[in-house]
Structures are given as structure tokens and as C-alpha cells.
Amino acid sequence: MKKLSVLFISFVMAVTLSACSTAPASSETAYKAGTYTGSAQGMNGEVVVEVEVSDDAILSVKITDEKETDGISDPAIETLPAEIVEYQSLGLDTITGCTVTSTAILEAAAKALESAGADLASLQKPVEKIAGETIEKTADVIVVGGGGAGISAAATVASEGKTVILIEKTAALGGNTLASGGVWNAVNAELDALTPSDEGRLSTLRTYLEYDENLFVGEFKNTYSTLKQQINDYLSGDTSTLFDSVEFHLIQSYLGGLREDLDGNTIYGSYDLLNTLVTNSDATISWLKETAGSEFNNTLSEPIGSLWLRSQTPKTSKQVDFFDKPAAYVEKNGGEIIYQTTADELYVENGRIVGVHAVKNDGTEVILHANNGVILATGGFAGNTEMVMKYDNYWGDDLYASIGSTNVSSTVGEGIIMAQKAADADVTGMEFTQLMPIGFASNGRLALGNGTNVMYVTPEGKRFVDEYAERDVISKAAFANGGEQGLFYEIGLKSNVALWQDEDCYEASSIEELAKLINMDPAVLTAEVEKYNGYADAGLDADFGKTVFTTKIETSGDDVYVARAMKPSLHHTMGGLVIDTLCHVYNQSGEVIPGLYAAGEVTGGIHAGNRLGGNAIADIYTFGHIAGQSAANAN
Structure with missing residues (x-):
């Protein structure tokens, strides 16, 4: 139904725009009147475009077939066909966050128009968009980034009764969260009781009784001792349903991230951060249900590399339960979401972060003032191969310049760079x-x-x-x-x-x-x-x-x-900004940067050298929620 609706909306927009703003083509762009079809490779398959032209104008552009990712591709599918008609041009910018789909639409339309006898060189001249007047706004909290961490933070600020503005550089919320499997690790005793166990899982539990305790440092050693007792108690009793505990989740996350870099240096996750994650993850799901009305399935799942069956999944879809419902809650409670707006600078006054400078995709300047603070939720940098290879000290020669990425193209690490430039922010784990x-x-x-x-x-x-x-x-x-x-x-x-x-x-x-x-x-x-x-x-x-x-x-x-x-x-960058359990960002002197908070993949210190499957969604929503609370209640 969504695809048919998009096709219809694009067609209606195209017809409407052609009626009110289409200028006749010059002699350079005359056409053979008729309807033509073209196709090009998108992210998931062929994108097929149908173009109708008169002798001197593009009348309509329709996408008749595509297999692109719901949510991520929608802005390009809904916007570009109408813009081709509006501007009578193929020289349009791709939509940030769905570059591959945008390129496919433009290439498919070009093939169709070439069949119509169009002068492609003329049609592909860049369209110049005119910047509007500077936008200046003030809110208690400014959130930069509209992925899972950002929307969780914004919804939290709104629920605390404070004003919030979220800016997102693409044309839609979602980011890498929509590109992910959408599974959320959270220990839930009720779901465990509904889930049968089996001999394979019992064998796995027995292996956790055999670790050398010297492998565990600090508080992790005490947690491991508690876990062993829990497993022994479980194995001596009823083993028909699934075992789990926050201690088990914590120890698996610790071991999963315990790694050595190419120089022999050991890295492992912060006990305080991991403990905060595993003890608050299921409560964050409950909060999202109660606040935004999001729904989750009553069965557990396990993505690759999760090591255990403990992931919860959205009932309707990632788009609806992770984004549409929380976004509606934000806007209903006085919050504002501004799209296609890229932050490029943090404002600093007397050592405190007090706002954000940004630019809209048409060049319009945006100045945002924060009464309480700014939350960076800009994601990692696994869409930036050059940056990954610059920091890498784990994969070595296995990395190569053309390696693929599961990420949306907008994950390039700008949040880390802004914080370093503005306040000498510290980072950790960047080499993984x-x-x-x-x-x-x-x-x-x-x-x-x-x-x-x-x-x-x-x-x-x-x-x-x-x-x-x-x-x-x-x-x-x-x-x-x-x-x-x-x-x-x-x-x-x-x-x-x-x-x-x-x-x-x-x-x-x-x-x-x-x-x-x-x-x-x-x-x-x-x-x-x-x-x-x-x-x-x-x-x-x-x-x-x-x-x-x-x-x-x-x-x-x-x-x-x-x-x-x-x-x-490339999938997930382990490193990022140094934070504490309240999501304050620290500088390289080990001091809190007043007014600056961060959550999600822009941060480091949680997953260390390797992340468990299902821990990312848990991380971004849980720490997004915490960052929202901290910023909303800051002086």
C-alpha cells in the first residue's frame, strides 16, 4: 500500500507542479511527445521511471517499480519526480541520506528522456536554489540528528515539559536505525518465560562456567561470579524455558568487546556505561510504549552476532514504532523537527555550549540557541571510509578503499569533528x-x-x-x-x-x-x-x-x-566521544563540557572492540533517553 500511495502522490505532485510552474522547454530541450520508460540500478534493485512529455515540456514523472528500503528511500521517491517537473531539469541535488536511490531516479529519468530525443547535456545543468532568510530560533534543548538516539532524546525532553528542536540533515527521520535490523536487546523475564530452551542453549550456558576469572577486570569479576551462581541455579532446576539476566547480558557484552588492537593494546567497555545499558534497556522500551504508544512483538529474536536470544522487535515496523509515533509525540507536545538542515558548528560562550549553527539544503542559514544544552546524536562514521581507514588499528590490510557499507551515506562523523573543534572533546576507541x-x-x-x-x-x-x-x-x-x-x-x-x-x-x-x-x-x-x-x-x-x-x-x-x-x-564505528552515564561529553583534560551531551554511535566507551548484534538499538534509545533527561533538567 505504501508504494502505491507514493506513486500516486508523486504523480499528483507532478501534475500539480506542471500546471502551475512548468516552463516550456527551449529548443535545446525539445521532445518527441509521448510516454517513455527508463530504469537504473537502485540500492536494492532496478528503479523504473515513466516520463510523459509534450513537444516542449516534461509533463509528469512517475516511479512505476522499485524495491528500495522503506523509510530511507521515501524522501527521494516522494520528492525527485515532482522536482524534475517543477524545474524542468535533471540537474537536481540528490537527497541527503538516500543518495543511491536519488541517483537511480535521475539516471532512469535521463534514459527515458533520451528516448524522447532530449538534449541531456542541457537538462543536466545544475539547478541553482536560492537561499532564504536566516532562521533563528531558541529552545531549551537542541538535538542534532534524527536517528534513534535523536528521536529518543527529543521525545524525552518533550515529556519533561521542556521545549526542543531537533534538526536532521536528511529529508526524513531514521538514519542508520532504519537501515539496521531493528532488533533491541533487553532482558525481559516475562518473554523469557514464554520462550522454550533447548540443549544447544544449555550447552552454551555451560561454557560460561568455564572462563578463567582473571579474564574479568574490576566490577566485571564480581558480576561474573554472580552470573555463575545464576547459571548453576538455573541448570539445577527447571530448564524448559529460556535463561537470561542483566548480568549475563553484561558479561556477554564485555567479552564481545574485549579485543586487542594491532599493537597489542587491550580494550574493553566501561563497566559503568555497560551496566547502565543493560539495566535500563527494557525500562526504555516500557517508556517508549507508555509515552509514544510504540508497540513491540511478544516473541524474542536474535540477529547475527547477538550470542543470545534476547532481542525485542517493533510490532508494526521500525518506521512506525521507532520514529513515526515518537515524532508525533514530540510535535504534539510543542517540539519542532526541522529537516534537510546540517549542523556545522557548535556555539560556545564562556566555555559552555549554547547553540548550533546549521545550513539548510538550499543554503539558508539556521541559528539555534539552547537554554539548557545541545545533544549530539549524529551517528558514527562508517559511511566515511576514509575516516575509518585513517583511525583503524584493528583490521589492517583487510580494509580497502572500495569496501561496502551497510550505512546510509550521511553517517560521516561530523558530530565528533564539531565537538573536537568547539570544545576539544575527547574520543575513545576510534581505531575499532x-x-x-x-x-x-x-x-x-x-x-x-x-x-x-x-x-x-x-x-x-x-x-x-x-x-x-x-x-x-x-x-x-x-x-x-x-x-x-x-x-x-x-x-x-x-x-x-x-x-x-x-x-x-x-x-x-x-x-x-x-x-x-x-x-x-x-x-x-x-x-x-x-x-x-x-x-x-x-x-x-x-x-x-x-x-x-x-x-x-x-x-x-x-x-x-x-x-x-x-x-x-563497514557497519558500526565502536569509537566516539567520551561520555559518562548521564551523557555529559568530556574534553581532553577529563572535564565535563558544560551544555554538551551525546548519545548513540557518536559516542565511544560502551562496545569497545566489537558490538553484540542487537546492542546498538538498545544503546541509542537508552542513552538517547538519558541524554534527554540530563539536558532537560540542566540549569
């Missing part, structure tokens, strides 16, 4: 970036999945890793064992595939046929699948130690076998 092992090989897009019902094989058909392991472990194994740039294949059943992309996905009725499609020796792949299924039956993987299997790779009914081509892609 998480790679997502299951990025589609052709474009790096997040392929989704959890590793419990698939096997990963090299281009030769050999299995090479525990698919349920941490994300960096799988990525390193792919680089060591896979093809060029870590190429490998995910083998499974189509009924379990979360996302399909034609360029990277294959299906067949037999393993032998599937192997031929991806140029593997059928005998090798068949033998690997049979061995894997044996491990699934036993609940234990003798090769790589996998203990969690939800299904075998064995078809039934109308199901078919599938292979998806994968390469590790």
Missing part, C-alpha cells in the same frame, strides 16, 4: 570499527540473518566458521578463508531468508543444482551440507563449536535451497 559479515557482495547492503539456520562456505564450498559467532570473528574468518575481499556464500533455505537481492541471491531445488549456479563442486557442497545437518541433529558442531541450530538445511514442501553472496562491510 565493526564489519558486518553478511553484507551483500555487490553493494555492501545489510543482508539480515542470525546464523542459526544457515552455513557459511568459501567459494570452493567448504564451511569455515561458527555462524553464530561474533561479527568480527566471522569477518576475520571470511578474509582468511574466503575469496577476494572476503567473499563467501550463505547456504540455507528460502523460507529462512530475511532479505533477497537478485544480483547476489540464487535458488535451486537441490544442493547439487545450487552448487552449479555458484560454480562450486556439487560433491564438496553436498558433503558439507550433510555434515552440517549431522551437527544440527547432535546439537554440537565438532568443527567450529557451534551450539545453536534452529533448523537443518533440508527442504520440505515447496521450500528451495538458496545461496547468498556475502562480503564483510
